[in-house]
Amino acid sequence: MILHTVNKSPFTTRALAECLRFIVPGDSILLLEDGVYAASKSGPTALIDVDTPVYAIKADVDARGLSRHLVDTVQVVDYDGFVRLCTDHDVIKNWS
């Protein structure tokens, strides 16, 4: 199982789109830095299979003023949660 991390905005790069091509059951997605813009209601999270857990780093969400704009299915986590996600998955793959 892979934890896919995406740190770029879906509006400016294809990092998230590339990542989404290769998601399999059991994988999860973690959005951080500008990647959290994908978690906003205006972002392309509708493209993410509903069975794929999507997480967003709280510090990045809050810094960007996105907490009121998040899609309900995205789970906000702190860095301790990021570490737990890493231990729960076999491999971590960054898309940048």
Added chain:
Amino acid sequence: MKFAIVVHGAPYASGSSWSALHFARAVIRSGHEIYRVFFYHDAVYTASALMAPPQDELDVHGQWVDLSKQHTVELVVCIASSLRRGMLDETEADRYEKPGHNLDDAFVISGLGQLIDAGLNADRLVTFGA
């Protein structure tokens, strides 16, 4: 678990160094071990001892140095990336007859073998892309 952390982005051009730092602290806080932090590509700029940010701004370099000293975390910068970008310790500065050196003592210049070794010997390798 043992974590290898790989940083690709320059300290202020990218969020990667700051994210990696927060992650590193969380690894330690969670009771895990950091096997090595490897700075590659433009991330080698993080090692500059000459950074002097305003006091009310992020001190990326200073925070990495503090983490390294408080928790004995190995911070490695890739030698090839470092030489290209003018990040030199005293040995390399002498070797290449440069007018100064700028690598903070908390960082070690080494080869890509350290990156591969980290991948092979840590339980998890986490990359923070540029």
Added chain:
Amino acid sequence: MKKLMFVQTHAPHGSLFGQEGLDAILMGTAFAECTVLLLADGIFQLLDGQTPAALGTRDYSVTYGALKDYGVSTIYCSASDLATRGLVPSDLTVDVTPVDDDRIKALFAEHDVIFSA
């Protein structure tokens, strides 16, 4: 022994990600079994006919051809990314094995560490 995968996604010459990424691959081959995958603009690193002399950058595409001597028997690339860029395997300077997204998913699952560049 762990299996290492290296994913290259950057075009050459506009940055050092590709060249430095290849340096990491070469080092990896000295330690373990390595798989190389070119995705997105990473495919452009193998485009035949690169002449970067005027730029002063290095044509390191030939180094990919030497990887087979270091145990990398297959260089994979995304078939759809190749097609999107209007390319066919004969446009590339080294033999590649184009694979579909399902095969790439399987490749990811077969490896213990994925290095991204």
